Amino acid sequence: MTKITTALLATSLAASALLADGPILAQKTQRDVTKLTPTSKAWEYVKATTIHLYPQTALTMNDRKANELNAKAKAKEARVKAIHDGKNIAFLLEWLDGTRSIQRGYRSDVYADGFAVQFPVDYRDPTKLPYIGMGSDGRPVVIHLQKAVEKVYEPNGNGDVSMRQNILSKNAFGDDTVEFAQKVGALAVKDYQRSFISEGFRSMTEIKDGSEKFSADMKYGDNVWKGTLVRPLKDSYLNLKGAFPVAFAAWDGAKLNRDGQKLLSGWLAVKMVDENGGEKLVAELTAAAKGDAEHGKELIEQNGCTGCHQISGLSPASYMAPGLDNVGGYSTAAYLRESLVDPSAVVVPGYNRNAHPSAVWYNLDHGKRVSTMPPYPLDDKSLDDMVAYLKTLKSEVK
Numbered sequence: 001m002t003k004i005t006t007a008l009l010a011t012s013l014a015a016s017a018l019l020a021d022g023p024i025l026a027q028k029t030q031r032d033v034t035k036l037t038p039t040s041k042a043w044e045y046v047k048a049t050t051i052h053l054y055p056q057t058a059l060t061m062n063d064r065k066a067n068e069l070n071a072k073a074k075a076k077e078a079r080v081k082a083i084h085d086g087k088n089i090a091f092l093l094e095w096l097d098g099t100r101s102i103q104r105g106y107r108s109d110v111y112a113d114g115f116a117v118q119f120p121v122d123y124r125d126p127t128k129l130p131y132i133g134m135g136s137d138g139r140p141v142v143i144h145l146q147k148a149v150e151k152v153y154e155p156n157g158n159g160d161v162s163m164r165q166n167i168l169s170k171n172a173f174g175d176d177t178v179e180f181a182q183k184v185g186a187l188a189v190k191d192y193q194r195s196f197i198s199e200g201f202r203s204m205t206e207i208k209d210g211s212e213k214f215s216a217d218m219k220y221g222d223n224v225w226k227g228t229l230v231r232p233l234k235d236s237y238l239n240l241k242g243a244f245p246v247a248f249a250a251w252d253g254a255k256l257n258r259d260g261q262k263l264l265s266g267w268l269a270v271k272m273v274d275e276n277g278g279e280k281l282v283a284e285l286t287a288a289a290k291g292d293a294e295h296g297k298e299l300i301e302q303n304g305c306t307g308c309h310q311i312s313g314l315s316p317a318s319y320m321a322p323g324l325d326n327v328g329g330y331s332t333a334a335y336l337r338e339s340l341v342d343p344s345a346v347v348v349p350g351y352n353r354n355a356h357p358s359a360v361w362y363n364l365d366h367g368k369r370v371s372t373m374p375p376y377p378l379d380d381k382s383l384d385d386m387v388a389y390l391k392t393l394k395s396e397v398k
Contacts, residue, residue: 022286025049026084029084029085031085036092039226046083052397054266054394055325056133060317060323066257069255074398075329076398090230097223105149111256112258113148113253114147115250116146116250118144119245120139120140120141128338135199137368142196143195143204148218201260214232216228216229241277242277243282289384291385294389300389301314309322310325331391336390343373344362344371361373
């Protein structure tokens, strides 16, 4: 049965692949969506969109084993559904995973499967969206993170260390032991869902004041994870209407995925059915790259890009600049173009602190990071060609 279900999902993903070039359609319903879970029957009536999640290869972790496990990682197909009731919106993300990895509270070397959903705070100009890796200076994002965890006890903020004593050390017998076990069980943190506001790796801050009212959940079965996120369309951080960008990420704990070691999408357009607006954003995020990719490759080599950036087949890993192997999978054309003409607009974090001093990829100017990459004042056609080539840099989908 497991093989049949897995095969059916894989077939379904392939059959809906044509939808990947269009927006995610958020269907309208008159019913309250806030109670939807990964197993709600209502999802059967919502159209799915296939997306691709690419290995994050701009930077590498200081973990040899994790890097080895993910050295040949491929992109993965996932399926997204969205539905809204005019006040709240719900997303369902489905992806294949051959292992169920749960975060253990007593292990520091075991990592959880999980997923995240990211929204830009300001998306009025779709050519100036935040950096896909948790935002960038002046371009904040809201991130919802859900992990698969077992019961976790202290530290839970209550200071109830005494309740974690072995029952044999307690002066309790009979019904008292049952009561003690129930009290201990009530103290456990049974879910891991967090919201963050971020303008890049160094600024990611958990939102703890209750202003982000959302719910998330994930269920595993038949080698498939299903994750849901339900949140308001409008709150103190976001105002989602008409059409808006969204991005997804997934972690595979069996491959030691955590933090930046993950699979992620680029910015994807969500179009709210029966609502006006957002046509420019949808067009920007779904348009095919224009330009001559072959000529763009020549320009990349001629302008010395491979002297610092790693592109498999063209240059080895130098760790002098972010790797570009999957940049075409999770970057918009507008971001790539901006990076060529104004490299300091977004300085990608993750510089190898062990690198030689002559190999830094940014300098500090009055506290602001300035890229050591020079701007490229090229003509529009050359820029289009280079962007077209960079958009081809992505892993094959397994």
